[in-house]
Amino acid sequence: MARVLLGVCGGIAAYKAAALTSALVQRGDRVDVIMSESATHFVGSLTFAALSGNPVLTSLWDAPESIPHIALVRAADVFAIVPATANALAKLARGFADDLLSNAALAARVPLVVAPAMNAAMYEHPATRENLRLLVERGVTIVEPDTGFLAERETGVGRLAERDAILAAIDAALARTRELTGQRVLITAGPTREAIDPVRFLSNASTGTMGIELAREALARGAAVTLVLGPTLVAAPAEAHVVRVTSAQEMCDAALAGFSGADVAIATAAVADWRPAESYAQKVKKSDGPATLALERTPDILATLGARKAGTFLVGFAAETENHERNAREKLQRKHLDAIAVNDVSGGAGFGTGDDEIVLLWGDAGRKALGTGSKRVLARALWDALDVLRARN
Ligand code: CTP
Numbered sequence: 001m002a003r004v005l006l007g008v009c010g011g012i013a014a015y016k017a018a019a020l021t022s023a024l025v026q027r028g029d030r031v032d033v034i035m036s037e038s039a040t041h042f043v044g045s046l047t048f049a050a051l052s053g054n055p056v057l058t059s060l061w062d063a064p065e066s067i068p069h070i071a072l073v074r075a076a077d078v079f080a081i082v083p084a085t086a087n088a089l090a091k092l093a094r095g096f097a098d099d100l101l102s103n104a105a106l107a108a109r110v111p112l113v114v115a116p117a118m119n120a121a122m123y124e125h126p127a128t129r130e131n132l133r134l135l136v137e138r139g140v141t142i143v144e145p146d147t148g149f150l151a152e153r154e155t156g157v158g159r160l161a162e163r164d165a166i167l168a169a170i171d172a173a174l175a176r177t178r179e180l181t182g183q184r185v186l187i188t189a190g191p192t193r194e195a196i197d198p199v200r201f202l203s204n205a206s207t208g209t210m211g212i213e214l215a216r217e218a219l220a221r222g223a224a225v226t227l228v229l230g231p232t233l234v235a236a237p238a239e240a241h242v243v244r245v246t247s248a249q250e251m252c253d254a255a256l257a258g259f260s261g262a263d264v265a266i267a268t269a270a271v272a273d274w275r276p277a278e279s280y281a282q283k284v285k286k287s288d289g290p291a292t293l294a295l296e297r298t299p300d301i302l303a304t305l306g307a308r309k310a311g312t313f314l315v316g317f318a319a320e321t322e323n324h325e326r327n328a329r330e331k332l333q334r335k336h337l338d339a340i341a342v343n344d345v346s347g348g349a350g351f352g353t354g355d356d357e358i359v360l361l362w363g364d365a366g367r368k369a370l371g372t373g374s375k376r377v378l379a380r381a382l383w384d385a386l387d388v389l390r391a392r393n
Pocket of ligand 1: 106125134188248267268269270271298299300301302303315316317319320330
């Protein structure tokens with residue numbers, strides 16, 4: 001049994017939301033409905049009240065003393081907006097909160113499933129495309145509309161997706177939120193800094209974003225997350241247990257401390273492989289600075305974890321510029337990993353913002369391309385793939 005908050009917007013497909021309500025109720029879910037004012041022009045609120053067995057809210061002013069939008073989103077497991085009009089998508093994407101439904105969406109911390117339905121030209125308009133892109137970027141599930149006969153008596157894209165597709169998307173969103181409940185996840189992220197003197201160091205261009213997004217997604221799926229994070233200005237999720245470190249040695253110590261009892265450990269950190277053999281206590285003057293810098297190896301954190309592994313599902317990353325998959329498979333074996341995510345870092349790709357392309361490898365020949373996208377989108381795809389892989393093990 002799940003608690004579904006259903007937002008209904010003003011489109012001709014609003015009547016299909018009534019059938020969806022009935023299907024949810026019949027399978028044992030509790031449904032609370034919020035209708036936009038314009039939705040009530042298409043279907044009466046009484047229909048949804050009767051089908052759901054619960055009062056339907058349409059206005060911020062229905063029962064202001066109970067702050068209904070906050071109470072409803074807190075009680076819900078998932079928030080589905082069916083159908084979502086072009087206007088609703090714009091409001092969701094830009095954070096407008098001018099009615100009960102948009103206030104509820106802004107207050108929601110539960111997964112959002114949005115099923116758009118509109119005229120084909122509106123759906124294909126660059127503004128709508130951009131709004132959808134922003135929502136996907138933020139982790140919203142979009143149930144793509146079908147192509148077919150539209151209310152305008154023409155054929156095009158914009159028909160509300162079939163009920164089963166919407167139910168499946170709601171189920172997938174619910175399953176995700178529960179997938180890592182009770183599990184402990186350890187993630188290393190960011191660069192490390194290896195000190196030359198108090199003001200100079202060796203480091204790299206990593207921002208830690210991939211690890212931070214993986215942490216965020218794991219939290220959304222119910223995990224307790226320890227994030228061992230090197231120096232970065234990118235904000236870490238507040239709900240994670242964040243251990244700030246600077247050098248590879250500190251990261252190694254913190255990762256080892258968090259490793260025992262972890263169900264999954266993911267090493268995304270771009271650890272400096274070398275550090276100055278000697279670190280000067282005072283700022284080195286250029287007049288007497290070393291002409292050459294002697295280096296020594298830092299610990300390989302992931303290999304250290306791999307050598308001590310007992311039951312933890314261990315995932316590495318391989319940043320490669322050539323022979324990507326061959327090099328990554330070699331790391332998979334050498335570091336005793338259960339899976340490795342390969343990304344191409346030629347030309348600086350893979351660092352900071354911008355799209356990445358990730359392929360997940362495991363075993364002797366296991367391979368799944370996770371596609372190209374932002375780190376936010378790829379973090380979700382990676383956890384989805386790891387979920388399937390762990391279930392098989
Ligand atoms: N890694 C680590 N500690 C290191 C180096 C790497 O934990 N000292 C981890 C990274 O977090 C990543 C994986 O090992 O998950 C592979 O990192 P990568 O830099 O691609 O490979 P290296 O092992 O450094 O090998 P090479 O430099 O030969 O490519």
